Amino acid sequence: TEVLQGRSKPQIKKSTFGGCCGFEKKFVLLSSLLSCCDCLAHVFRRKKELKARTVWLGCPEKCEEKYPKNGIKNQKYNIFTFVPGVLYQQFKFFLNLYFLVVACSQFVPSLKIGYLYTYWAPLGFVLAVTVVREAVDEVRRFQRDKEMNSQLYSKLTNQRIPADMIFLRTSEKTGSCFIRTDQLDGETDWKLKVAVSCTQRLPADLFSISAYVYAQRPQLDIHSFEGNFTREDTDPQIHESLSIENTLWASTVVASGTVIGVVIYTGKETRSVLNTSYAKNKVGLLDLELNRLTKALFLAQVVLSVVMVALQGFVGPWFRNLFRFIVLFSYIIPISLRVNLDMGKSAYGWMIMKDENIPGTVVRTSTIPEELGRLVYLLTDKTGTLTQNEMIFKRLHLGTVSYGTDTMDEIQNHIIHSSTTTTSGLTPSRKTQTSGPKVRKSVSSRIHEAVKAIALCHNVTPVYESHTAVNGEAESAEADQDFSDDNRTYQASSPDEVALVRWTESVGLTLVNRDLTSLQLKTPSGQILSFHILQIFPFTSESKRMGIIVREESTGNITFYMKGADVAMASIVQYNDWLEEECGNMAREGLRTLVVAKKSLSEEQYQDFENRYNQAKLSIHDRALKVAAVLESLEREMELLCLTGVEDQLQTDVRPTLELLRNAGIKIWMLTGDKLETATCIAKSSHLVSRNQDIHVFKSVSNRGEAHLELNAFRRKHDCALVISGDSLEVCLRYYEHEFVELACQCPAVVCCRCSPTQKAQIVTLLQQHTANRTCAIGDGGNDVSMIQAAHCGIGIEGKEGKQASLAADFSITQFKHIGRLLMVHGRNSYKRSAALGQFVMHRGMIISTMQAVFSSIFFFASVPLYQGFLMVGYATIYTMFPVFSLVLDQDVKPDMALLYPELYKDLTKGRSLSFKTFLIWVLISIYQGGILMYGALLLFESEFVHVVAISFTALILTELLMVALTIRTWHWLMVVAEFFSLGCYLASLAFLNEYFDLSFITTWPFLWKVSAITLVSCLPLYIIKYLKRKFSPPSYSKLSS
Secondary structure (H helix, E strand, C coil), X not given: CEEEECCCCCCCECCCCCHHHHHHHHHHHHHHHCHHHHHHHHHHHHHCCCCCEEEECCCHHHCCCCCCCCCCCCXXXXXXXXXXXXXXXXHCCHHHHHHHHHHHHCCXXXXXXXXXXXXXXXXXXXXXXXXXXXXXXXXXXXXXXXXHHCCECCCCCCCCCCCEEEEEXXXXXXXXXXXXXXXXXXXXXXXXXXXXXXXXXXXXXXXXCCEEEEECCCCCCCCCCCEEEXXXXXXXXXXXXXXXXXXXXXCCEEXXXXXXXXXXXXXXXXXXXXXXXXXXXXXXXXXXXXXXXXXXXXXXXXXXXXHHHHHHCCCCCHHHHHHHHHHHCHHHCCCHHHHHHHHHHHHHHHHHHHCCCCCCCEECCCCCHHHHHCEXXXXXXXXXXCXXXXXXXXXXXXXCCEECHHHHHHHHHHHHHHHHHCCCCCCCHHHHHHCCCCCCCCHHHHHHHHHXXXXXXXXXXXXXXXXXXXXXXXXXXXXXXXXXXXCXXXXXXXXXXXXXXXXXXXXXXXXXXXXXXXXXXXXXXXXXXXXXXXXXXXXXXXXCEEEEEEEXXXXXXXXXXXXXXXXXXXXXXXXXXXXXXXXXXXXXXXXXXXXXXXXXXXXXXXXXXXXXXHXXXXXXXXXXXXXXXXXXXXCCCEEEEEEEEEEEEECCCHHHHHHHHHHCCCEEEEECCCCHHHHHHHHHHCCCCCCCXXXXXXXXXXXXXXXXXXXXXXXXXXXXXXXXXXXXXXXXXHHCHHHHHHHHHCCCEEEEECCCHHHHHHHHXXXXXXXXXXXXXXXXXXXXXXXXXXXXXXXXXXXXXXXXXXXXXXXXXXXXXXXXXXXXXXXXXXXXXXXXXXXXXXXXXXXXXHHHHHHHHHCCCCCCCCCXXXXXXXXXXXXXXXXXXXXXXXXXXXXXXXXXXXXXXXXXXXXXXXXXXXXXXXXXXXXXXXXXXXXXXXXXXXXXXXXXXXXXXXXXXXXHHHHHHHHCXXXXXXXXXXXXXXXXXXXXXXXHCCCCCCHHHHCCHHHHHHHHHHHHHHHHHHHHHHHHHHHHCCCHHHHXXX
């Protein structure tokens, strides 16, 4: 048994998971390398099948099974799998595997082309950077896990429950307490939990009894639980059924009182861990596209080598010559491609984090910044992401008069007037009802009745935090005496109810005390109105309303108050001609509406109802139907008091941000664990669903036939938003997965409510499988982690629900509105720059391979390198590296323009910046320029062959520098520095390259004019083509710039 006090956690030491978790991860790795291990892993997993269990109170020795240790593990590798795992992640890509094979071939003397360092140094650098980066990330994860797992839990405050428990006893007199579940289901409103009645009544220590808990096997569903509590040392034995209301799940926080519980699930068997997916290595679409292009280049390289050997006539050791040609043309796929792209990604991450317009943004995964520029679907959480989860009372409508935020002082004046003119605090409503003719009530009287109804009809409890209290009794006494305590807070299972009670307090009618049987209000004059609670009818998703019957102690009057959704209350209240219209008006404003009504009961009426109600509650058969029938007999011709409008405060600039994303062609899906009505209301108020759009609410379905009918009904709707619950979604996906996803993807917006964390991740995966488009998930709570990790790009918001989502995400932001700039500006720049950088680096390799092919074909197809040693290393590094890498500073559109015209983002999703078409253009440019440089040098050289090397290599360097200038769209001062620095480095190094160049020749005029002529012929036509294209067929961004 474990003890919690206040907002505290059990006395459990968290430690790392047992060996089974790490061993299972090793199996996953090995199975990806060796398919024969699949069956062995399957057998291993079957042995660890989750089972039901019996947990004895205070007797752990009676436990027959061994269960997981209670710890968390977010590491991708362990000490044994780190090196193999990182190497596998690197060499599973064709690009790196190709470089490894080429580098290894240089150990074979007959295949050796140049110096070993020209192949191994770049490869070693790439691997070193990758291993160090992964090691740093892994150490950080290990340190975070160690910090969490080494915590000793005692009576500590502001910490989360670390294991799943059954609630046995509480210090609260009511036998219940409130918990916060924000990290589990995303809802920050408090949930009421009830202690096991048998242990709650026990005066003695729980260790002194012989009892056990039977718990079902661990499962994903956080909203259900089945179990039994049995006490054996009594005659007869006590058996009590356990349900979800008796549980305290891990990652929740106890918000009131002291509780005692028994742990039933630990570690990876807890609900929160079962609903969390493990982190995976994410690979960007651009990397996959470049991987395909490198395969095409490799194929071209092999074909070129075969052609060379064929033109030789397959003479001599032709097979060896074939491999020598393959190595010789290996520069077609430059190893610097990986280095440049990885360094570029790091630069983009640095730019994002340094952007003053989105302060606090953190890039946690530096490998996928280009994904931000390719997104088609954005899947967002609601609570804490789109909304602040702060309810504000906005509107009170009485039928003939409406009050808004600017006229609340009038309501306050009416309440003050009513409380001073009536000694009991009652309006003369009962007199007017029984005195024959119906007299029209004054506005002041109607307002007082409405406010009093709102102040009474709820499940809110005021809580006082006394600084001088030493125990619970003293604290309660303090609360009774000091109703004006500034430390008063309200706790309830719904933030809407708290907003209503806070509003009644602001206008003068304050809820000061409440327990299971009584309720007290304080008027502006300081008078206390006491009410006895006779019955409470809680809100359910089926009834969509809640009610309360109270007796005022000063007068003995019994009143039945009810509030609920307009669809449920319309048939209950007396006929009126304004309710439907005003509900529609408030809904269009994005307000959450509640209809409030009352009915006065005589003593005889109530006694008759109570007898019938108690009989119905004791029924064995059809209990729920009989109880509902009795209650419906009371819900007739109720007096309509008012209509309330409450607004869930949206995050700053949510509406313009969502509009920006929609205009950018991004489809937005809202996945929330909240109620259907709430989700629909937020979808309207945030303009996720535009005002002129219809909303199709997918009816609740439970079998294949119902799902088929509802899908057919949905198919007939056009251009309407879809709202569906998690249960109905599960049924549809079970029987009609393809049809449902196809229809949903055609909707401008989709809202999925009552979604579990696992369902959120499943929806992300479905979109990825059925649409092949890039997905982004954004959330702020622990319940969003699975969704964030499943998406191609995960964004976490640091908010009230903690940092769990932020730490698990690829990108972390502080406000939802920052996503606009993150995608439109940084996503665009990252993708465009990487596309240009990748293609230019490949061009740099293809041009020199073309020159090598021309050289070999002229000199009798000899497999001899044109440039050797430092010339090749210098060409790929110091001579051209800085100007080429400066492309990461290029931008086609200014940030303000990208945000002003989000439609430009649509072009990015089509992938036109890097495609086989653009790649083919660069191939043709490379062949043209390589041919010109080599043939020109051979044509113009006069005596020594070394002059060919000097002329062609110098023209090659100049051509590359000019091509960078041709590619740049917006100049940056660092680009100019890089160009001149590289040119200066080359000119300075000529003095030391006497091994390759004739120094006396390169200082003559013939050398200069020949180099200039060749460079001009290779570059000038391309500049002319670019100018003509810009003039007659400009891209969309250049039109805007002009």
